[in-house]
Each structure stands twice: as C-alpha cells, then as structure tokens.
Amino acid sequence: MRAMVIDDSRAMRMILKRIVSKLDFEALEAGDGREALDLLATLDEVPELALIDWNMPNMNGLEFVTNVRADPRLREMTLVMVTTESEQSQIVRALAAGAHEYVIKPFTEGAMIEKLALLGLVPTGANS
C-alpha cells in the first residue's frame, strides 16, 4: 500500500513517513496541495491514504481535499487531515469537504496508528 504525506514542513513529513513506513506503507511526499495533485496525476495507481496538513502555501489542505473529492479517479483515497487547526468548525469543514479523519498536532505515533486502525488501514493492535 502507498501513503502520500502532504505538509510544507519537511520535519513533519519525516515524522509521518516514519510512522507509515513502520506500517508497511510506501511513502510519497509533497510540500503542498498543488504539488500533491501534480504528483497524483503522474501515478498509475492511486495511493490508498493521504495525510494532509491544512495550512500550506500554494494550495492548502482543504482545497486539496475538495479537488480530490471532485476527481472520480481519486475517490478511493482515504483522506486524513493532520493539522493544528483544531476548532470544531474547522473539523466540520474538513469532514464536509470529504476528509475521513482528523488528527490534531501535536500527535503521538500511537495516536496516529490508532486513527489509521479505526479506518481499517492497519490491523487493530498495530500500535502494541
């Protein structure tokens, strides 16, 4: 399986890549939503998962989610927002736009794995 990590912070991309790699995902990365869409357009197979920051230059995470949901080719992707935007109204906006889950920074590795397990992307108990 493949996971796309989309964050303008290289440090955060590293952390997320470490986590998904431990879970046997092949990690792809992009520095913003536009770069992620461009990368997706080049791929024959769509990644199963995208972990998406909200506040990014060029194209933010919410715009990326909206674009993905408008593209039938990408409809199977599981979209998880990973962001400091933690107000209820923002979470509702992201979920309404088509995100499946929402993880608030800072997060522990265990918390992230639990979220992915809830989505059925990793076996329950992968965190132990």
Next chain:
Amino acid sequence: MSVEVEVNENDLAEMVEQVWESYLDPEGISPLIPTYDENQPSEVHSSVSITGSWTGHIVYASSTSAARRAAAAFLAMEMDEVSEEDLSDVLGELANIVGGNVKAMLPPGALLSLPQVVLAPETTARFPHSERISGVYGVWDGEPVSISMWQSRGDNKEGAE
C-alpha cells in the same frame, strides 16, 4: 476587534508538554524544566501571528544547541547532521503547532499565519505595540527554551512604526 485572551500559562505549559511528549521527548526522559525566567537568553526564534478575534504572536525561542537538538529529534538524525534549513523548518513547525493550539482556544474568527523563523535572538524580534502576556520558560538538557504569547495592544496599530 481584539478580545482579552483567556489562554494562561497553564494552558501554554500543557501544550508545550504535549509537544515534548509527541516529538521532542517521547521516552519521557528529558522534559523541559521550568525556570520561570522570562529574561533567559536565546539565539534563535520563530513565531506565528494570529489575527482576527485576537491579535498577537506566539514566539518559540531557544539556544542554537536546543534548536539543533529539536531538529535532530524531529528528523531522527544526529545533531551534527542538522543543517540550517533543518533548524528553520523545525523551529517554524514548533511555533506553528503551539500557535495552532492557542488559536483553537480563542473565540472563532482567528487566523493563523505561516511561521517566520529568525536565526537570531528573540530580543531582535519586533512586535510593534505588543506586550508579552504569558510564557513558559525553561531549560531542556541545560539549554534555554521559551514559548511566549505577545498581545497587540490595539487594532490597526501594528506596523505603524
């Protein structure tokens, strides 16, 4: 119109603890030890600005050594492998994380800027018409680290100087 912020030092301390637990000290062996010294020195700093229902800045400041250590922890590398770009990236993300969590505690309508990083002491920072209202000051493995909140005294005055 800017409101009086209700984020206090305990709230900030809790956010900082979460950052340490999540990224900088997941094993729980090297916490940030409080000094309560708001005048402790720094060599680098990063900030995010919040505008809207509250206007001000969140500033992360530390020694270069502490910043290098933070970058090494984030990026899973040795301290001597950390580049200036790594330092900037991690300092920016730290300010972004704390700033985002502060914003969540404010009344609706606040906007968070992208982070700014300055590889120079916090004393070189210029936040016109702002005053420090809260902060967490400590040492991490003997090196100074602080996270502070600066509130603008009035709307439409920033940048007037």
